Amino acid sequence: MKKLIIATRGSKLALWQSEHVKAELEKAHPHLAVELSIMMTKGDKILDTPLAKIGGKGLFTKELEEAMLRGEAHIAVHSLKDVPMEFPEGLKLGVITKREDVRDAMLSEKYGCLEDLPQGAVVGTTSLRRRMQLLKLRPDFVIKNLRGNVNTRIRKLKEGEFDAIILASAGIKRLGLQEEVRYFTPISKEVMIPASGQAALGIEIVDNAEVERLVSVLKDEDAMIETRVERDFVTLLEGGCQVPIGVNAEVTQESLHVKAILGLPDGSQMMCEVMSGKREEFETLGKVLAQKVIDKGAKELLARAEKIALSEIF
Structure with missing residues (x-):
């Protein structure tokens, strides 16, 4: 492959992220030309309505994904916290980059x-x-x-x-x-638990071995482990941006620590859980923690939270 095209939104942060990935790819692959294809998403156009009311964070990825599926781009660079848990057929999460400050x-x-x-x-x-x-x-x-x-x-x-x-x-x-x-x-993570995937970039790619090989140089092992735990937790709870969920995993040497919070939007009722395990348990830890809060009534609490958010807040 001689040229790789990145589909990106036109906001300053989206462009910074895409330019950063472009520079890293060109440094790793000197003979590869990398171009940006800038487009506007539905989420960029609707600025007066909260995301939870109009369909969630997927509003920032749909147009980029459609361009990739049409063959007009090979990858898209997202803030991982904005990436939906499921991907359209033909696309996948190719790599997760090193995290910035997660707070x-x-x-x-x-x-x-x-x-x-x-x-x-x-x-x-x-x-x-x-x-x-x-x-x-x-x-x-x-x-x-x-x-x-x-x-x-x-x-x-x-x-x-x-x-x-x-x-x-x-x-x-x-x-x-x-x-x-x-x-x-x-803000300390003891005061405010971040969102799943916060501070990591997720690179969505067309399901193609050559494209996956090219972007693999950007993979960060710790970020992949931490965000896998976080995304598994949210996935099992079936929680999108319509419900309040915070979850943060942190790798320290050979240990893995995760803290999660969920509840009602007004803070009147919440569940907060912590769990630790070994680094190699990352494929199960998020699911185990999710099941722990589900057994305590988390899904029922989140159903109430969603109803309150859509009827009273938005």
């Missing part, structure tokens, strides 16, 4: 951390997972929906629409936007 972060023009926010502070996020954990910590917070790309969200903060907004640390760091606001404060 969420608080951005504010006035306040240095969550504890400094005043009573009734307005906090921007459209994530049910973040909403749940914020309201568990501070039931007085007023949570307002926040859509748009990273730069748009920061602009809304600077215009005074919010006292603080919550975004993934990884995206801010990749775009070098830490200095765009007065306070950029990563």
